Amino acid sequence: MRSPVRVAVTGAAGSIGRALLSRLGSGAMLGPDQPVILQLIELPTAMDQLRGVAMELEDCAFPLVHEITLHSDPATGFQDTDYAILIGARPRTKGMERSDLMRINAEIFSVQGRQINDHANPNVRVLVVGNPCNTNALIASRNAPDLHPTQFTAMSRLDHNRMAGILASRTGTNASDIRKLAVWGNHSATMVPDITHGNIFGQPLTELVDQQWYQNEFVGRIQQRGAEIIQMCGQSSSLSAASAALDHMNSWVNGTHGDDYVSMVVPSDGSYGISKGIMFSFPVRCRFGRYQIVQGLPLKPWLVDMIKRTEEELLTEREMVRDLLPAETEARHENLELPRFGEHYMTVAAINRRP
Ligand SMILES: NC(=O)C1=CN([C@@H]2O[C@H](COP(=O)(O)OP(=O)(O)OC[C@H]3O[C@@H](n4cnc5c(N)ncnc54)[C@H](O)[C@@H]3O)[C@@H](O)[C@H]2O)C=CC1
Numbered sequence: 263m264r265s266p267v268r269v270a271v272t273g274a275a276g277s278i279g280r281a282l283l284s285r286l287g288s289g290a291m292l293g294p295d296q297p298v299i300l301q302l303i304e305l306p307t308a309m310d311q312l313r314g315v316a317m318e319l320e321d322c323a324f325p326l327v328h329e330i331t332l333h334s335d336p337a338t339g340f341q342d343t344d345y346a347i348l349i350g351a352r353p354r355t356k357g358m359e360r361s362d363l364m365r366i367n368a369e370i371f372s373v374q375g376r377q378i379n380d381h382a383n384p385n386v387r388v389l390v391v392g393n394p395c396n397t398n399a400l401i402a403s404r405n406a407p408d409l410h411p412t413q414f415t416a417m418s419r420l421d422h423n424r425m426a427g428i429l430a431s432r433t434g435t436n437a438s439d440i441r442k443l444a445v446w447g448n449h450s451a452t453m454v455p456d457i458t459h460g461n462i463f464g465q466p467l468t469e470l471v472d473q474q475w476y477q478n479e480f481v482g483r484i485q486q487r488g489a490e491i492i493q494m495c496g497q498s499s500s501l502s503a504a505s506a507a508l509d510h511m512n513s514w515v516n517g518t519h520g521d522d523y524v525s526m527v528v529p530s531d532g533s534y535g536i537s538k539g540i541m542f543s544f545p546v547r548c549r550f551g552r553y554q555i556v557q558g559l560p561l562k563p564w565l566v567d568m569i570k571r572t573e574e575e576l577l578t579e580r581e582m583v584r585d586l587l588p589a590e591t592e593a594r595h596e597n598l599e600l601p602r603f604g605e606h607y608m609t610v611a612a613i614n615r616r617p
Pocket residue numbers: 272273274275276277278279303304305308349350351352353354370390391392393394395417418420421449498499500503
């Protein structure tokens with residue numbers, strides 16, 4: 263058994279928080295031999311609910327849960343943490359667009375970025391789930407001057423998993439046999455679900471599903487899946503969002519399989535011509551605890567047009583929160599260079615060579 267690691271979770275008493283913690287406690291994020299110390303963070307007004315969640319976790323008697331601490335102050339909540347999963351935010355309700363949430367949630371993430379900078383383990387890995395997650399992750403990262411931009415990521419894995427699940431139903435296969443899916447851009451209705459490099463047991467997905475169905479139905483369905491769930495359930499996705507957050511961290515820490523890839527929102531290094539200085543969903547491979555943007559995928563012109571639109575949306579979002587992005591951290595994002603290697607080449611030395 264290894265020594266325990268610290269995992270801080272904000273919004274821990276909310277819908278996603280509850281769904282995530284039970285599976286985190288049973289090893290779904292870091293594996294069955296990695297004990298965890300859970301540092302649960304909530305608003306002062308939600309501390310009773312948080313106590314209830316902690317009591318339930320205690321009642322689960324998970325062998326991997328070494329300790330649980332409860333915090334209404336993020337400074338103590340993030341203390342020495344190795345991983346931070348930032349879920350706490352106001353969720354979207356019926357009829358609300360993500361842009362309505364922008365200002366409400368932006369301030370939370372500027373404070374939390376600073377707190378993580380000041381209190382977390384300097385090697386902390388951060389996942390932002392709270393929406394609008396790409397821009398919230400940018401705000402958090404820009405407010406953490408002592409941490410590297412690559413330590414901050416946001417979640418497009420739910421969109422990636424939604425693609426796999428719906429394609430599995432469509433083709434009558436198991437979701438895990440569907441390889442090389444990609445989500446580009448913003449976690450919003452402009453995201454670009456790309457199946458053009460995908461395959462099932464080597465057979466291209468573009469031969470297995472009808473092109474009209476892909477372009478005219480599937481793309482819109484993935485883009486609107488979150489809104490559809492809100493319409494059905496009266497609240498945003500929680501089980502699938504929690505599952506995707508665990509998958510995201512698991513891939514980052516334990517690696518992706520073979521030459522397959524997953525989608526992660528990471529700081530743009532200019533790959534595929536995407537502006538630096540924004541957080542963008544790319545296909546990535548992970549090895550040795552690091553991620554690398556998959557290079558050299560040829561893109562159809564209509565996908566390139568969509569990718570431009572989602573990039574423009576992120577640039578607009580960045581303008582809306584400009585006052586929360588300190589000038590001192592701008593250059594690190596604008597000049598970000600990530601190591602790039604061949605399609606199948608990833609060694610310990612290569613991936614550890616950080617800019
Ligand atoms: N990136 C993605 O794929 C997805 C993101 N989301 C987003 O995740 C977020 C959370 O969703 P739910 O858990 O369903 O909401 P919820 O309302 O059930 O729970 C949110 C929790 O966060 C807490 N909270 C709010 N501000 C906080 C702060 N400053 N510090 C600590 N805790 C705080 C609240 O007290 C509440 O318990 C929302 O922003 C939602 O839009 C939801 C689904 C998918």
